[in-house]
Amino acid sequence: MVSRTPSPRTLADWQARAAELSFESRAFIDDTFVAAESGDTFESRNPATGEVLAQVASCDEPDAARAVAAARQAFAGGEWARLAPGKRKKTLLRLADLMEAHKHELALLDTLDMGKPISSSLGDMAGAIGCIRYQAECIDKLYGEVAPTGEETLALVLREPIGVVAAIVPWNFPLMMTAWKIAPALAAGNSVILKPSEKSPLSALRLAQLAKEAGLPKGVFQVLPGFGHTVGKALALSHEVDCLAFTGSTAVGKQLMQYAGQSNLKRVYLECGGKSPNLVFADCKDLDRVASHAAAAIFHNQGEVCIAGSRLLVENTIRDDFVERVLKAAENMQPGDPLDPDSFMGAIVDEVQHRRILDYIRQGVEEGARLRSGGQALEGPGLFIPPTVFDGVTPQMTIGREEIFGPVLAVFGFDTEEEAVAMANDTPYGLAAGLWSQDIDRILRVTRRLQSGQVFVNNWAGGDQTMPFGGVKQSGNGRDKSHHSLEEYSELKSVWMSLTL
Structure with a gap:
């Protein structure tokens, strides 16, 4: 019989588990973990102790260009984008199962990286896993439409993936906010590039390992650690990124909208500040x-x-x-x-x-x-x-x-x-x-x-997960969670067919 490590319950248990951790600190680009092209790194530091946990790859414009090219190639190839929704669902459910199996490790990474209590991080893991499962289950239950027309016409409304989605997420709920962005975007068939906060990148990089193990195709999910003014800006200005999803400050959200206007008018969905x-x-x-x-x-x-x-x-x-x-x-x-x-x-x-x-x-x-x-x-x-x-x-x-x-x-x-x-x-x-x-x-x-x-x-x-999450006024314009979030990561295509020649 294979022995199972008991769930950690006490401070000593969690300290022992933390001592056993190793950290992936390289970027995940085109299905491979690599250093930043510049060789630059930044420190990931435990704010509760001051201990340096890892030197993390600091990506910049060249790394963003590589990731975007890989994402575009993956989307054009159609291995994920044109895969039947039910099959995408199975892959995402495998990812959720892997996250469940590694939930203590993932929770520890967020606690060590940004200082939140382990009990809170465990709650975040439940939310992240639940989000991926919910969006996976939604995707093969959303129907297109047949518009009401006369007998001489057939009018269809189709739902298609947007293309390449860049998700920029904050440090306060690192993996849960990640799930809120990537789950509907992946479920809808997009290629996704994740830019985690430089203050909490470790769980995102571990997630990339699990995504690869779950069977997400090459180039469909990539992770670029680094700073907003470098790799984040490069993604926002890219003409090959079709959608930008962001959670963070209102000031940065406004800047990202300007970058979208300066480039290709990409969609920008924002969940920004609050004073509730x-x-x-x-x-x-x-x-x-x-x-x-x-x-x-x-x-x-x-x-x-x-x-x-x-x-x-x-x-x-x-x-x-x-x-x-x-x-x-x-x-x-x-x-x-x-x-x-x-x-x-x-x-x-x-x-x-x-x-x-x-x-x-x-x-x-x-x-x-x-x-x-x-x-x-x-x-x-x-x-x-x-x-x-x-x-x-x-x-x-x-x-x-x-x-x-x-x-x-x-x-x-x-x-x-x-x-x-x-x-x-x-x-x-x-x-x-x-x-x-x-x-x-x-x-x-x-x-x-x-x-x-x-x-x-x-x-x-x-x-x-059934309730949409988002704000009005300068708190943003998008909605995370619920099936409504799938609308943000898909395009509607109208098809008007004449049945008589």
Whole structure:
């Protein structure tokens, strides 16, 4: 009987498993792992310890050109693009099974690479695997259309893959965001080039190994580690890339749209920044439960979450009491060793983001917000910032308007529903919003008036693969998850056939 390694459960278990890891650090181009043409590398560093994990290939324009050429050749050859949808499904399901078999390793890679708690990384793996399975199962169940015409005509609406898709993904949920982009793009029959963040490239490179093992054809899936201003820009400017899918900051999203205009008018789908409002009305029954969810909405994943509930809007009649409950909940959400399954928060991804968060905290104090907890980096090795809560925030304050991307909560007060809605919508972003109330009439009114791509009612971040994910306003224009995402990676072709000559 073949023995099976038990699942790691304790800090010691995860430390032992981490010590056994090896890291693939080369780019994956045209079915082969290779160094960057320039020979350049960059450090992948564990933010919890400062340890250098690997020297990763730093790709640039020549590497992008090679990958794009391989992707274009693969697409033109049709081994994947013209494969029956049911057969593409089987390959993607094999990939999901391989990811399931290696989920502990993949979770460890993300935890070591960007500092998130191992429990969170395991949740991400479940989401990534579920996404690939969902999109694989969708692809052979989407039908074309026959338009209503007279007997002398047959009119068809066909769905075809776009071509070459470049996916640029962020560092906060490395493999889950990757799955959200590549699963529908591959399922639809495209060739995909993945550019992971330079802050978290390791799980993407391991995924390339698993994709090859699963049987994805040569050139259909490639991974180019490197920086946005080098290889990312090269992909965005390429005339042979047909679609660009991006999750990241609004500033970078705007730049990518300019690159698309300067090149071939490629499609650009963006999921960008957020400053999400979380509205709490006085009619809520269980304020302790609501406070716990409100704290988790901002402190989960160290606040490095695009939909983080960073603006907490509380009805003034319960505000003082509710803030105390949030502070109590936050006491149980302190940062700890990311490899400890009991740690709610881990390390901030790198020194740049660490300084950025502390600068925002300093601005909050200088502009007159009341610091109620946290506010200082923890001493010792690693990049850790505890849950930080500001009360008395006004819409004019920097911490009340700009995306911090860290564990910093800004609390506002309101007196009326009208005031709450106006304050919630007073932002250039529109990615997510939360609403807590027992009044069904209010819920129906407010959810329709909130300018947001998604609204969570009496929960935060609820949903599954059946629900589209994306924003409005300067939070972007695309949708991840659900069968709607397949629409972004496919073209509609109209065929009008005359049946009489």
